Amino acid sequence: MTPEPPADPPSPDQAVLTIDLDAIAANYRTLLQRLSPSCALGTVVKADAYGLGMARVAPALAAAGCKHFFVADLGEATALRRILANVEIFVFNGPVAPSVKEAAAAFDEYRLIPILNEPQQVEAWGDLARHQARREGRETALQVDTGMNRLGHSLSDFERLAAEAHRLESIRLCLLISHLACADLPEHPLNARQLADFKAALALTRRAPGSLANSSGIFLGPEYHFAMARAGAALYGINPVPGAPNPMRRVVRLESRILQLREIDSPMTVGYGATYRATGPRRIATIAVGYADGYLRSLSNEGSAFFANIRVPVVGRVSMDYITLDVSGIPAGHIRPGDRVELIGEHHGIDDLAEEAGTIAYEILTTLGSRYGRVYVGGSA
Numbered sequence: 147m148t149p150e151p152p153a154d155p156p157s158p159d160q161a162v163l164t165i166d167l168d169a170i171a172a173n174y175r176t177l178l179q180r181l182s183p184s185c186a187l188g189t190v191v192k193a194d195a196y197g198l199g200m201a202r203v204a205p206a207l208a209a210a211g212c213k214h215f216f217v218a219d220l221g222e223a224t225a226l227r228r229i230l231a232n233v234e235i236f237v238f239n240g241p242v243a244p245s246v247k248e249a250a251a252a253f254d255e256y257r258l259i260p261i262l263n264e265p266q267q268v269e270a271w272g273d274l275a276r277h278q279a280r281r282e283g284r285e286t287a288l289q290v291d292t293g294m295n296r297l298g299h300s301l302s303d304f305e306r307l308a309a310e311a312h313r314l315e316s317i318r319l320c321l322l323i324s325h326l327a328c329a330d331l332p333e334h335p336l337n338a339r340q341l342a343d344f345k346a347a348l349a350l351t352r353r354a355p356g357s358l359a360n361s362s363g364i365f366l367g368p369e370y371h372f373a374m375a376r377a378g379a380a381l382y383g384i385n386p387v388p389g390a391p392n393p394m395r396r397v398v399r400l401e402s403r404i405l406q407l408r409e410i411d412s413p414m415t416v417g418y419g420a421t422y423r424a425t426g427p428r429r430i431a432t433i434a435v436g437y438a439d440g441y442l443r444s445l446s447n448e449g450s451a452f453f454a455n456i457r458v459p460v461v462g463r464v465s466m467d468y469i470t471l472d473v474s475g476i477p478a479g480h481i482r483p484g485d486r487v488e489l490i491g492e493h494h495g496i497d498d499l500a501e502e503a504g505t506i507a508y509e510i511l512t513t514l515g516s517r518y519g520r521v522y523v524g525g526s527a
């Protein structure tokens with residue numbers, strides 16, 4: 147695996163975000179192995195592939211064999227279509243009011259599959275198909291809400307829809323989806339309730355293919371798999387089974403160089419608000435990463451980084467462009483400006499950083515900053 151040259155080589159003071167496309171492909175294969183041969187693995191590349199860059203990630207997934215992609219909105223879908231000509235693209239939002247008709251034209255032009263979430267969308271979509279006198283109907287997916295209470299037909303709306311056969315006539319139902327609220331909590335009773343409701347909804351469709359599981363849902367067992375799973379997080383290295391060892395490969399590495407070192411002593415403080423007070427001699431390293439880069443401010447006095455194998459805690463507040471690390475544990479002479487510090491990597495993964503920040507790794511990835519030098523390794527470079 148040789149690093150390819152980035153478009154603009156990172157400048158020495160720039161933090162470098164390395165994204166391993168081979169690890170994403172390996173994670174795709176790992177998830178695929180957990181599914182039966184008749185179950186497809188769709189991949190979710192919304193939000194710029196969870197912050198990692200859809201333009202590079204999606205082709206790597208297609209090269210690994212993925213044929214079904216999911217995005218949230220129309221803009222993401224048209225961008226993806228320009229990247230990949232011959233894959234299925236599902237759009238979670240579907241064509242949205244008040245311009246269902248205009249959106250529908252774009253779905254047509256870019257060969258996108260809308261996921262319709264309410265009866266009005268189904269009606270408008272069906273009307274369009276009838277206007278175009280399409281005998282076979284348009285390929286369409288539907289979402290039924292089984293407990294998220296976020297998007298999708300309510301169970302009663304869905305039952306009504308299924309009972310009125312003419313409503314489904316002008317669309318060709320190619321996938322019925324629902325979304326789990328607690329897939330990362332295997333013991334939660336809502337999982338079994340959502341599974342039962344989804345099965346009941348699916349039974350009303352006369353054998354439409356079903357899709358219920360996200361990344362964590364894949365690990366709930368084969369009864370959650372149906373015809374297609376929809377994985378995002380696990381592909382990008384987020385642990386789909388919190389509390390158990392992460393079965394996925396690490397995808398992201400973030401490292402930066404030390405800008406400056408200083409010695410301080412009690413009663414000096416560090417950073418805005420003087421929230422960290424030295425209780426004795428301390429050596430402080432300043433790193434050019436801050437909340438403007440998505441290094442969340444909640445990591446103030448909570449986050450940590452690694453210098454070689456040694457944990458170095460964030461002291462003081464995270465500011466816009468900088469963090470300060472207590473590197474007192476490293477003997478003088480063994481650390482100097484220009485040395486690299488690992489912020490995310492093998493010693494300190496995205497889930498670890500997320501826990502320190504009081505959030506989830508999904509948020510860590512999707513807020514990764516635009517100032518980082520980005521280096522892609524692996525893939526079909």
Ligand SMILES: *Cc1c(COP(=O)(O)O)cnc(C)c1O
Pocket residue numbers: 190238324325359360361362376377378379380
């Ligand atoms: C984001 C999303 C997914 C992917 O979930 P992960 O936990 O990232 O695997 C699947 N389905 C829907 C409806 C989503 O919104």
